[in-house]
Amino acid sequence: xxxxxxxxxxxxxxxxxxxxxxxxxxxxxxxxxxxxxxxxxxxxxxxxxxxxxxxxxxxxxxxxxxxxxxxxxxxxxxxxxxxxxxxxxxxxxxxxxxxxxxxxxxxxxxxxxxxxxxxxxxxxxxxxxxxxxxxxxxxxxxxxxxxxxxxxxxxxxxxxxxxxxxxxxxxxxxxxxxxxxxxxxxxxxxxxxxxxxxxxxxxxxxxxxxxxxxxxxxxxxxxxxxxxxxxxxxxxxxxxxxxxxxxxxxxxxxxxxxxxxxxxxxxxxxxxxxxxx
Numbered sequence: 001x002x003x004x005x006x007x008x009x010x011x012x013x014x015x016x017x018x019x020x021x022x023x024x025x026x027x028x029x030x031x032x033x034x035x036x037x038x039x040x041x042x043x044x045x046x047x048x049x050x051x052x053x054x055x056x057x058x059x060x061x062x063x064x065x066x067x068x069x070x071x072x073x074x075x076x077x078x079x080x081x082x083x084x085x086x087x088x089x090x091x092x093x094x095x096x097x098x099x100x101x102x103x104x105x106x107x108x109x110x111x112x113x114x115x116x117x118x119x120x121x122x123x124x125x126x127x128x129x130x131x132x133x134x135x136x137x138x139x140x141x142x143x144x145x146x147x148x149x150x151x152x153x154x155x156x157x158x159x160x161x162x163x164x165x166x167x168x169x170x171x172x173x174x175x176x177x178x179x180x181x182x183x184x185x186x187x188x189x190x191x192x193x194x195x196x197x198x199x200x201x202x203x204x205x206x207x208x209x210x211x212x213x214x215x216x217x218x219x220x221x222x223x224x225x226x227x228x229x230x231x232x233x234x235x236x237x238x239x240x241x242x243x244x245x246x247x248x249x250x251x252x253x254x255x256x257x258x259x260x261x262x263x264x265x266x267x268x269x270x271x272x273x274x275x276x277x
């Protein structure tokens with residue numbers, strides 16, 4: 001019997017969120033075991049070297065299909081917006097020229113389904129799963145993670161309709177955790193340049209080259225259906241290329257912090273979801 005068959009069989013008799021996950025390949029409920037420790041060590045090495053860790057087929061196929069079915073009736077309620085921003089997601093720097101990386105406009109357009117519109121199904125059970133939080137904390141080498149307390153920004157679904165994209169940018173957070181529910185038919189490629197920036201060196205020359213179209217050093221992150229991704233976006237410039245084809249690209253975003261009770265500002269809620277509550 002192969003590993004996938006074992007995982008599918010096991011999922012039929014497990015009642016918790018682990019029934020959605022290929023726990024044969026990803027033994028999150030047994031992190032102290034040799035297999036669990038080997039998984040953590042392997043992911044830490046990948047994260048340190050590449051700025052990203054991808055667990056392909058983390059979610060079982062039936063669970064990915066169930067999550068999409070649960071969300072289907074809610075997609076029309078997503079908030080869509082188009083934003084022009086620089087790669088630093090900050091105010092432009094008036095002391096620098098318009099073609100400086102700090103001031104180079106990028107375009108991002110997508111839909112966001114806020115936490116309060118996501119049903120209590122596959123995604124929410126995974127998001128609240130203690131074993132998943134413990135696993136991610138182990139990868140990040142922090143004592144513990146806490147789900148956001150924000151009523152809109154805790155668990156989200158990002159929706160990229162055909163033609164939509166994310167422009168080049170750095171994240172303000174140290175890490176991002178996503179779960180691919182539906183890749184695009186074409187396009188929608190996650191491109192990034194790992195560790196192009198350092199705390200003491202913005203490396204503006206290399207950033208300018210990327211913005212000018214130089215793909216030297218650009219990596220493309222393959223994410224199939226059900227892939228769990230941990231990404232270090234504060235120091236790795238990244239984007240999502242325009243989605244092509246007829247179906248949207250659907251990505252769940254799990255927001256955690258090392259401190260409990262984290263909330264977004266009302267300004268950010270208005271910006272991301274078109275409302276404050």
